[in-house]
Amino acid sequence: MTDFTRRGAMGLLGGAATLPYLATPALADSKLTVGALRFTSHAASFVAFEQGYFTDEGLDVEFKFFQAAQPMAVAIASGDADFGVTAISGGLISLAEKGAAKVIGGALSEEKGIDGQMILASNAAHDAGLTSPAALDGRSFAVTQPGSSFHYMGSKIAAAEGAEVSFKPLQKVGAIIGAMKSGQVDAWSIVPHIAKALAGGGAVKPIGMVADYLPNYQVTTVFTSAENAANERAKTESFLRAFSRGAADFNAALVDKTAGDEAAEEMVKLIHKYVYTDRPYEKAAPSIRNGAMRINANAALNMASVEDQIGWFRSEGLIKDSITAETLVDPSYVEMM
16 A cells, blocks of 8 residues: 655556437447446446437447446556546546547536535544544545545545645555545545445544535546547447436436436336345445436536646646646537536
8 A cells, every 4th residue: 555645646647519319229239338337326327228228329238347437447448348437537637648538428416405425534533533624634535546536536625624635545445445444544535325324334424525625526427438439429429318318317316306206216226236236225225315416417517627627637747737628528529517
């Protein structure tokens, strides 16, 4: 395990306008692989698959599951997966700079009034005085890898509080959970379906909300290889249409709660096929409901948030100063927020 401070991560990273739905398939059994994490926040893809929206578009989809954002970005750039939903990371930006990946839309967003990502303290750290983010100075903060979304969130939160923290890269979410439970790391921020379950079980203490520090944060994006974005436009637009339909169903059922109780229950059952599969439904359902954050309509992208994230990567020396949002995003696909 290697710790690093807010300023000590340099060098640790390796070298849609609104899309109309179609009544008939745009493609004929086009096979593709969708990268995903087993998180409620990836539900739009799961819904699109289970509801037949990918099939409606002529897409024959299979999922490839990952345990962190950066490995997924590498897989899509290399052709091991075709599309994915992931946070903006140093790895993703580096791949975009090399002409290997492009963001084509927005997915999960922080939104005031909707439970979002929580800031957590280990029980040991909480007992020692870490009862709010204002007490982060001198503490450790868990991340998967340097340049991950966890690193971005922790750094922005620490900067807002005038705190100097050390970041502990633990590679996988499961490893972070173990380290939080054992007190090997002091703090972390994570999506609500994980945070609430840990806090509810007494394993950690909630001490704040990410949205208080990063309102309207574009948490995850939809992305693909630069090859797909440039040369597989029909397939890419078809994926975005199906994904957007899945997001609309998810938001109506569990975020806006306009679809009714029966639809919400069916949505939770659908997601349970992919999330918390090792738990019986009765135990998984509350955590799945707790993870219901907004997934942007029509895969719209909050460019102000993207610009802020890229600016942070530049300020930390994690990417070249010459890299801009245009390096990362293909604007021909996205509806801007």
